[in-house]
Each structure stands twice: as C-alpha cells, then as structure tokens.
Amino acid sequence: GNSVTQMEGPVTLSEEAFLTINCTYTATGYPSLFWYVQYPGEGLQLLLKATKADDKGSNKGFEATYRKETTSFHLEKGSVQVSDSAVYFCALSDLSAGGTSYGKLTFGQGTILTVHP
Amino acid sequence: EAGVAQSPRYKIIEKRQSVAFWCNPISGHATLYWYQQILGQGPKLLIQFQNNGVVDDSQLPKDRFSAERLKGVDSTLKIQPAKLEDSAVYLCASGTSGGRGQYFGPGTRLTVT
Numbered sequence: 001g002n003s004v005t006q007m008e009g010p011v012t013l014s015e016e017a018f019l020t021i022n023c024t025y026t027a028t029g030y031p032s033l034f035w036y037v038q039y040p041g042e043g044l045q046l047l048l049k050a051t052k053a054d055d056k057g058s059n060k061g062f063e064a065t066y067r068k069e070t071t072s073f074h075l076e077k078g079s080v081q082v083s084d085s086a087v088y089f090c091a092l093s094d095l096s097a098g099g100t101s102y103g104k105l106t107f108g109q110g111t112i113l114t115v116h117p
Numbered sequence: 118e119a120g121v122a123q124s125p126r127y128k129i130i131e132k133r134q135s136v137a138f139w140c141n142p143i144s145g146h147a148t149l150y151w152y153q154q155i156l157g158q159g160p161k162l163l164i165q166f167q168n169n170g171v172v173d174d175s176q177l178p179k180d181r182f183s184a185e186r187l188k189g190v191d192s193t194l195k196i197q198p199a200k201l202e203d204s205a206v207y208l209c210a211s212g213t214s215g216g217r218g219q220y221f222g223p224g225t226r227l228t229v230t
Contacts, residue, residue, distance in 0.1 A: 004159075036221075042223070043208065043221045043222055043223040043224050044160070044208065044210075044221040045221070046219075046220065089159050089160075091159075103148060103212050103213075103219060104150070104162055104165055104172075104173060105150075105152075105160070105162065105210075105219060106162075107159030107160050107161070108159050109157075109158055109159050110157075110158070110159050
C-alpha cells in the first residue's frame with residue numbers, strides 16, 4: 001500500500017536558518033505529492049504540490065522537488081522566520097487505480113517546526 | 118471564495134454518548150472527505166464521497182461510525198456510541214477529481230471523557 005515517511009521531529013531552528021524536512025514515499029502508481037502546513041490553532045493548508053517527476057512546487061519561499069528516482073519530496077526553505085513555526089505534513093495522492101481514487105491523501109506523521117528569534 | 122465550513126468547532130461528550138459533525142464543502146467540489154487526526158499523527162481517511170456516493174469507506178469503523186452526503190453537497194459524520202479512543206480532530210476536506218489537492222475545513226475537536 002501507499003505510505004509516507006517524514007523525518008522525526010521536532011525541529012528547532014533560529015530565525016534565518018536553512019530548513020530541510022525530509023519526506024520519502026511508497027506508492028504503487030504515479031502519485032501527486034503535497035506539503036500541507038498546520039499553524040497553531042488552525043486547519044490544514046496546502047503549502048505546495050508537484051504532480052509529476054522533476055516538478056518543483058514552491059510557495060512562500062518554500063520549495064520541494066519531486067524525485068522519482070529516490071522517491072522523495074524534501075521540503076526546503078533558505079531562511080526561516082518565526083512565523084513559519086507550525087506542523088508540516090507530507091502527503092501523496094495516488095491515481096493509479098484507473099483514476100477512481102479521486103485524490104485520496106495518505107499523510108506522513110507530521111514534523112513540528114519551531115523557529116526562535 | 119468561501120472555504121470548507123465545519124461545525125461545531127469543539128465538542129466534549131461522555132463515552133457511550135452519540136455525536137454528529139457537519140461539513141459544507143467548497144461550492145462545486147464533487148469530492149468530500151472525512152479524516153480523523155489523532156494528536157501527534159497525520160490525518161487518516163475515514164470516508165470519501167464522490168457526489169453523494171461512497172468511494173472509499175474501508176477505514177471507517179462501521180459498527181459505530183456513519184456518514185452521509187445527501188444531495189451531493191453537505192455531509193454529516195456520526196459516532197454512536199463514542200469511545201475514549203475516538204478523541205481526535207475530525208477534518209472535512211473537499212476537492213475536484215484529478216489529484217490536485219484538497220482544501221480542509223478548520224476541524225472539530227472531539228474529547229470523549
């Protein structure tokens with residue numbers, strides 16, 4: 001079955017530090033890949049996505065590249081801010097079942113990021 | 118564009134009681150999902166609707182959980198009777214087919230005592 005594995009957290013950084021959160025996946029077909037973010041007290045928000053190999057998703061200074069050869073979708077940001085403190089979820093959507101899965105998401109366990117001034 | 122609406126935001130009940138959650142998806146989104154998010158874990162799909170038909174309910178504990186989506190728009194998720202392990206945030210999401218991602222509501226935080 002499909003699965004997503006994220007790096008263990010929590011991650012604590014100083015402001016302006018470089019961020020990497022690792023994500024690897026297992027899927028039977030050709031999944032789309034996503035990063036969702038959950039700020040304290042808020043719901044899940046789509047941060048970025050990539051729908052095919054070598055695509056790069058980007059938003060708010062965050063980037064992730066779909067690497068089919070390593071089955072990875074690592075999240076990066078060059079300079080984090082205190083406002084980036086949140087829980088980050090990697091997820092995949094697998095349409096291999098003849099297009100009938102209708103975008104069901106499989107999530108990783110989440111990585112807590114705390115950024116200090 | 119209005120987002121996914123959910124109510125109530127918080128609910129506290131005793132075990133063996135029943136509870137219902139409501140969700141109104143983004144207008145025009147044919148697909149609706151209910152997820153359960155236990156503290157410290159990623160969301161887990163409970164049930165998925167395409168219009169008013171069930172696409173996937175393989176992870177739904179059908180002895181106590183039920184869901185419906187009348188007229189292919191809003192949806193209700195019910196738990197009867199509740200157990201302590203049902204304490205979680207229940208998330209509703211909607212989207213279009215094609216794996217373009219889903220849009221989540223704020224969730225309902227359920228505490229079972």
